[in-house]
Structure formats: structure tokens, C-alpha cells
Amino acid sequence: MSPRSYEILRLLADGKPRSGEAIAAAVGISRAAVWKILHTLDTELDLGIESVRGQGYHLPEPMELLSLDAIRAQLDAETEQSIRRLEILAEIDSTNAYLLERGRRDMHFVADADAGFSAGPHFSTGEICLAERQSAGRGRLGRHWVSPFGRNIYLSILWRYPLAPAQLGGLSLACGLAVAQALDGLGVDGVGLKWPNDIHWQRRKLAGLLLEVAGEAQGPSLVVVGVGLNLRLRAQEAARIDQPWVDLRAICGDRAPGRNALTAALIEGLIATLSRYTDAGLAPFLEDWRRFDAYPGEQATLLAGQHRILGRYGGIDAQGNLLLETDTGRRTFASGEVSLRAMGSSTRLRTLKAGP
Structure with a gap:
């Protein structure tokens, strides 16, 4: 455009x-x-x-386009200080791909601490990309994310860590919690989490996250956190979605938060989470994640490679792994695809463990 x-x-x-x-x-x-x-x-x-x-x-109805001024006006001072770059693009293939390429390109110039990866201010700042439209938006496992112009939120944050990629396995859950809490804080009642980081409302998907990690085996690392959130989807746009979905207009009606206010709340929550995770890891987020867990105790089928494991969904452990109560006892899974069924309905649960 x-x-x-x-x-x-x-x-x-x-x-x-x-x-x-x-x-x-x-x-x-x-x-x-x-x-x-x-x-x-x-x-x-x-x-x-x-x-x-x-x-x-x-236009047939007003459209709230994204505005740097409107977003920045709603950010607190601490968040502002943690943002190295904030940009809005009219359209792009994928905000995640855009920032991941930038991050990887920068890493080629990192030879030692003097190049900017020392544990200093560089690690406490992030780069943010927003788009009005994505032509190749992606979900987990390479699935297409429907991204029409000016209707939803397409947000990615690039964050650099002194940690090794293996130490970021729980970050996916922490970021999902940040999105759920931001929505809850804006008055969106009934928001829940589906492991590891899908945001649901009454068994329908409202938002999803895609985390992509790159780095050296012992660190440093970079992570791109992508968030897609449905705000105002039209039926013809949603026809390509292959699972139950919902948008904020259906949930909140005229009380739905505006795109710029919603974006600012998501940025604040995610920046705070990304910063806190450096020193604390997943531990301080576990209790709240379990409070938002939408599917405790439900019958589940896990697909892991060629294997199908039946059991009852038992929440998460201290590392953020899925717990499944089976006929042979409790089992722990770091990745897989799970179907959950309750009250005659079904939803699908997917995860791919974050990694380089």
C-alpha cells in the first residue's frame, strides 16, 4: 500500500x-x-x-486506525523507557517474520559484549511492530492467521535476553497470561487460557500467540512474541478459520475497547512480563496462569507424533509442561496437540515448545 x-x-x-x-x-x-x-x-x-x-x-462504519501518538499517550513511563522502537505499518507479510529477520541480522554483528549484548540497557529494551494488515500472518505449526485490514490487533515484540534459548521454555505461558490479564483489566469478563497460551472465551478462540526464539546455545538469545487478537471480524473474513472463534465486539458490544487503548494495554503487560522473566523465570506467573486456566479436569486426547494418549487434563507443572492423568498415572508433556471435549462440544489444543 x-x-x-x-x-x-x-x-x-x-x-x-x-x-x-x-x-x-x-x-x-x-x-x-x-x-x-x-x-x-x-x-x-x-x-x-x-x-x-x-x-x-x-466507509460503511468508522474504522479506528492505529496511531503512534494515541498508543504512546496511554503507556506509563516505565514501559516507554523499555521501548527502543515502535512502528506501525500499513501492511506486511508477517510482523513476527519482520522482527525475527531484524533480530537475526543484528546478531551477526555481535562478536563480544561490546557489540551490545552485555547485560546492560540493551537487554531491557524492546522493538515493537504493529500492522493494519498481514498478508501472511502465522499461527503455531505454520497455520494461517486471518489478518484483515484495520479490524484486529497484529502485534509483535522483539526482546533480547542474556539467557540461553533453553531457559525461555516457560515464556510462552507467561506471555499468554499477560494478554489474558490485559483483557481482564479492560473489563473483558470470562477470559481464560488454553495451554500453552491461547486466549479463549466460552470455548472459542479470542487471541493466540506465536513465540519464535533464536540464539547461541549458552546465550544470548532473542525472542519475538507475536499476538493476534480478534476485535471486529466479519463473517466472510472468518470463513477461513478452522476452529470456534470469537471477537471482542461479540463479547463486549459497544463496550469493546478501542484498538489503540487495547494495543497500549497489551504492550504494557507484555513488556512488564518480558522484563520480569529475565530474573524470575516462570515461577511468579504460575499461580495466576492456573487461575485463568479454562479447562481443568476435562477429558483430553494428546497427539504426540504417531501416538495418541488418553487422559484427563491436569493443568501444568512448575516448568509449564502439560499434565495428563492417564490409566498408567500422571504423565508430563512439553509439546503435542491435544483435543479437549466437554459437555458435548470439542476444542483443539495445540502447542509447539518454544525454541530456536
């Missing part, structure tokens, strides 16, 4: 009609060029742009 196209969308974001003449004057192009850009945007993004004779062009 060109900067000019993005500028035109910002003019229309409030849902009020704008004449082709007014838009052309605002961005410095002809009315014919305005029509061409709007036609292309409507075709590519399925925005439903309408043209009303005598009034001009408008």
Missing part, C-alpha cells in the same frame, strides 16, 4: 462522507486518481467503500 493510499484511508476512517474533490485537494492528486486509488483499495482490502451522489465517498 502506498503512503498516499494510506493517507486517503485515514481521511475516510471516521466514516463521514468526503467528496472526491476534497480528498484530491488534501492529498494533492486529481479526482480521477482518487477514484482509481479507492477502487483498488476496495478491491484488495474488501472495505465496502460506498459512493453517494452529492456527498462523496465513505
